[in-house]
Amino acid sequence: MSAETCNLSSCFLCANCIPAWRELIAVKKETTHFKKGELIFKEGDKVNGIFFLYSGAVKVHKQWVDQKELIIRFTRQGDILGHRGLAAGDLYPVSATALIASEACFISNAFLETILQADHTFTYRLMQLYSSELQKAEMRMRNLALMEVKGRIAETLLKLLDVFGIDAEGYMTVPVTRQDIAAYAGTTYETVFKFLKTLTTDKIISADGKSIKINAENKLRKIVKNAK
Amino acid sequence: MSAETCNLSSCFLCANCIPAWRELIAVKKETTHFKKGELIFKEGDKVNGIFFLYSGAVKVHKQWVDQKELIIRFTRQGDILGHRGLAAGDLYPVSATALIASEACFISNAFLETILQADHTFTYRLMQLYSSELQKAEMRMRNLALMEVKGRIAETLLKLLDVFGIDAEGYMTVPVTRQDIAAYAGTTYETVFKFLKTLTTDKIISADGKSIKINAENKLRKIVKNAK
DNA sequence: GCAAAAATATTGCATAAACCATATTTTAAC
DNA sequence: GTTAAAATATGGTTTATGCAATATTTTTGC
Numbered sequence: 001m002s003a004e005t006c007n008l009s010s011c012f013l014c015a016n017c018i019p020a021w022r023e024l025i026a027v028k029k030e031t032t033h034f035k036k037g038e039l040i041f042k043e044g045d046k047v048n049g050i051f052f053l054y055s056g057a058v059k060v061h062k063q064w065v066d067q068k069e070l071i072i073r074f075t076r077q078g079d080i081l082g083h084r085g086l087a088a089g090d091l092y093p094v095s096a097t098a099l100i101a102s103e104a105c106f107i108s109n110a111f112l113e114t115i116l117q118a119d120h121t122f123t124y125r126l127m128q129l130y131s132s133e134l135q136k137a138e139m140r141m142r143n144l145a146l147m148e149v150k151g152r153i154a155e156t157l158l159k160l161l162d163v164f165g166i167d168a169e170g171y172m173t174v175p176v177t178r179q180d181i182a183a184y185a186g187t188t189y190e191t192v193f194k195f196l197k198t199l200t201t202d203k204i205i206s207a208d209g210k211s212i213k214i215n216a217e218n219k220l221r222k223i224v225k226n227a228k
Numbered sequence: 229m230s231a232e233t234c235n236l237s238s239c240f241l242c243a244n245c246i247p248a249w250r251e252l253i254a255v256k257k258e259t260t261h262f263k264k265g266e267l268i269f270k271e272g273d274k275v276n277g278i279f280f281l282y283s284g285a286v287k288v289h290k291q292w293v294d295q296k297e298l299i300i301r302f303t304r305q306g307d308i309l310g311h312r313g314l315a316a317g318d319l320y321p322v323s324a325t326a327l328i329a330s331e332a333c334f335i336s337n338a339f340l341e342t343i344l345q346a347d348h349t350f351t352y353r354l355m356q357l358y359s360s361e362l363q364k365a366e367m368r369m370r371n372l373a374l375m376e377v378k379g380r381i382a383e384t385l386l387k388l389l390d391v392f393g394i395d396a397e398g399y400m401t402v403p404v405t406r407q408d409i410a411a412y413a414g415t416t417y418e419t420v421f422k423f424l425k426t427l428t429t430d431k432i433i434s435a436d437g438k439s440i441k442i443n444a445e446n447k448l449r450k451i452v453k454n455a456k
Numbered sequence: 457g458c459a460a461a462a463a464t465a466t467t468g469c470a471t472a473a474a475c476c477a478t479a480t481t482t483t484a485a486c
Numbered sequence: 487g488t489t490a491a492a493a494t495a496t497g498g499t500t501t502a503t504g505c506a507a508t509a510t511t512t513t514t515g516c
Contacts, residue, residue: 064374072366093363120348130358135321137365144373145414146292186373
């Protein structure tokens with residue numbers, strides 16, 4: 001179970017807990033597999049535990065009336081999923097969906113509590129993680145509220161680059177739909193489509209169907225800076 | 229120093245630490261006073277410690293180019309200020325400004341670290357607090373991105389009611405300017421002005437100059453719900 | 457108590473971006 | 487492999503909001 005799917009070092013839990021715990025973690029954790037497009041957990045579901053993403057790519061999103069949704073963040077290998085619900089309530093406040101085939105270690109609430117009680121350094125690190133996530137959330141809040149759409153779309157492209165990286169030819173490794181770009185930028189598909197077209201015309205990006213390649217990162221950053 | 233300004237029980241620190249610590253806290257803390265409109269700390273300043281708001285009302289805000297700002301949250305007695313910077317960097321990512329005369333206990337970084345290392349329950353509670361703040365931040369992110377302006381303004385009024393409460397005649401206890409309402413809702417003064425006027429015409433609120441009174445809370449909630 | 461600076465009041469206009477409609481292509485499901 | 491369902495492509499219309507302008511009132515600092 002452990003050898004193929006978890007090297008006991010790359011996820012937040014293994015990287016930050018007391019080494020001695022890893023043996024027990026190897027026994028207690030369950031490895032879970034998710035297909036592309038599969039729901040990992042759903043807003044409103046009861047929180048049973050926490051996921052540590054071992055491989056793949058996941059979007060964390062939150063609904064609003066009438067099919068609308070905002071993508072809160074994109075996560076990659078090593079990231080935590082479902083930690084928001086941990087201590088603050090018993091229902092997930094967000095949903096998580098696999099963007100590509102993904103694997104995660106699932107740790108039950110009860111076992112996590114045990115770790116938190118026994119390993120104070122881990123608790124401290126988790127608190128630090130939350131603190132930095134909070135900072136990111138505040139930054140994003142400000143951008144969603146005050147930055148104009150073009151800047152938010154440019155920002156989304158840069159974020160995807162940062163989180164998922166690029167392959168040998170410079171194309172983004174994880175195929176994200178334009179609808180997802182819109183959902184992260186807090187806008188509509190049509191607006192994304194139109195703006196990506198002008199970006200392509202200006203050679204700032206190359207959009208070959210679904211795959212996107214960023215040619216001029218600095219120009220995207222300039223768009224973000226100048227987005228009013 | 230302690231008796232007049234801090235009862236050693238109402239702030240997050242005193243309420244959640246091991247009782248034995250309170251004596252030391254009483255010695256180590258510094259009581260700080262802020263006048264209406266005074267800056268408590270500024271985005272980009274070096275983080276020296278953490279504030280526990282003892283009395284008054286404070287806005288936490290974040291800048292964007294060209295004088296624009298978003299109010300991240302309103303805080304009242306008992307709340308923590310400046311905790312974002314604690315573990316995640318050495319510069320404040322936000323500013324804090326007193327809305328009315330306010331008092332806060334200041335705890336230096338060094339002493340806070342001591343508490344965190346010695347009192348694991350406190351660390352755990354602080355982690356829980358961050359977790360719930362994160363949930364709130366995500367909710368707000370979604371609302372700022374997807375809810376239309378009228379809903380966001382209505383939401384702001386409800387938030388002010390929730391955080392600061394009302395006096396005997398039903399008026400909000402803390403005078404918040406329309407510009408601040410706009411800054412929280414992520415919109416402009418003019419839009420707030422126009423919408424508050426229709427709310428007044430519809431008798432949902434009474435706006436007597438600066439003081440605002442909410443007459444029909446349920447109608448405001450309905451506006452939030454239906455805001456697209 | 458006066459001057460300067462915010463905050464408020466008000467309106468009209470410009471426009472960015474959502475919404476609508478529809479056709480085509482790609483992806484997923486059985 | 488066929489069909490259904492997403493996702494994409496693209497234009498035209500509408501409208502919610504931001505922006506500019508200007509006048510008045512309130513607050514604040516010295």
